[in-house]
Amino acid sequence: MREMTTDTVTTYLLTNRAFVAPTIGEAMRTLDLGGRRRLLDAGTGAGGGLVALAHAADPDARVLGVDQNADALELAAAYAEREGVADRVETRQADLLDVLAEAARSGAGFDAIWASDVIWPGNFPDPEAAVAALVGALNPGGVLALFSSGYYQATFLPGHSRVQQKLRVASQMNWGIPGDGPTHNERLVHWVLAAGLRGPRVRLMPRAVFPLEDDPTARPYLERVVWPELLDAAREQGREAGMSEEELARAVTLMTPGSDGYALNEPGYHLLHPMLLVTGTLD
């Protein structure tokens, strides 16, 4: 399974944070955060959700950002400082499941929990149980928000769909994600329903970028995060995912800046990224 170096994780967290920020802000506005005092950003990474929660919540609300990765928490704390919300947030290095169990045991639960790109089989062998643990840490009336940036639904290579589909399969194999079944990463809604939350909602928040220069975060996201990830997947799992030698070579050309057939130099190049917000409330 794919392992990431500290540098790769940092690049991913910062570049991805910038790219998803507008959609996260929009998602926060759909949550009813007024009057909610204790908020949790579960698996905060570089703190994109942490800071957005602090901005969207009442000024006297407090937001806890939990992550097991100390380097990520440093990025999150620096971001909170830079965005002027450091006095309203706290970061804690811990296993999320321990924090949730402690909240459930002590009765000091959360009025809202945000989890973005965290609940998936790469992080939790039993994601449905992880969602149940998130729900177990909610106070009565508390809201759970599961956000997915929709990496595996995105169109990164418009006009090259066969190569893109095989790259997606190669990437999922590279991360050890099953092709289907109860732990599949597309089951956020299934897990929220299984946890018995009231009023489950699914919101699609699509991003379409064209021309690419319209969104200055898009090119760095593609060149620093997406292309390296997909090229690694092609190398490691491309043949198993059914890519021919010609398709492997074309994938390299399409995703190599400066190459003759570089995808971003195609006049019609556009990026489609359907992001997903799944919410529910505890009775």
Ligand SMILES: C[S@@+](CC[C@H](N)C(=O)[O-])C[C@H]1O[C@@H](n2cnc3c(N)ncnc32)[C@H](O)[C@@H]1O
């Ligand atoms: C894909 S990143 C998403 C970060 C951030 N929520 C975002 O949307 O940009 C997943 C994060 O979850 C953290 N994480 C994964 N499993 C965890 C666990 N069991 N306890 C705490 N943090 C965890 C990772 O360290 C990583 O920072």
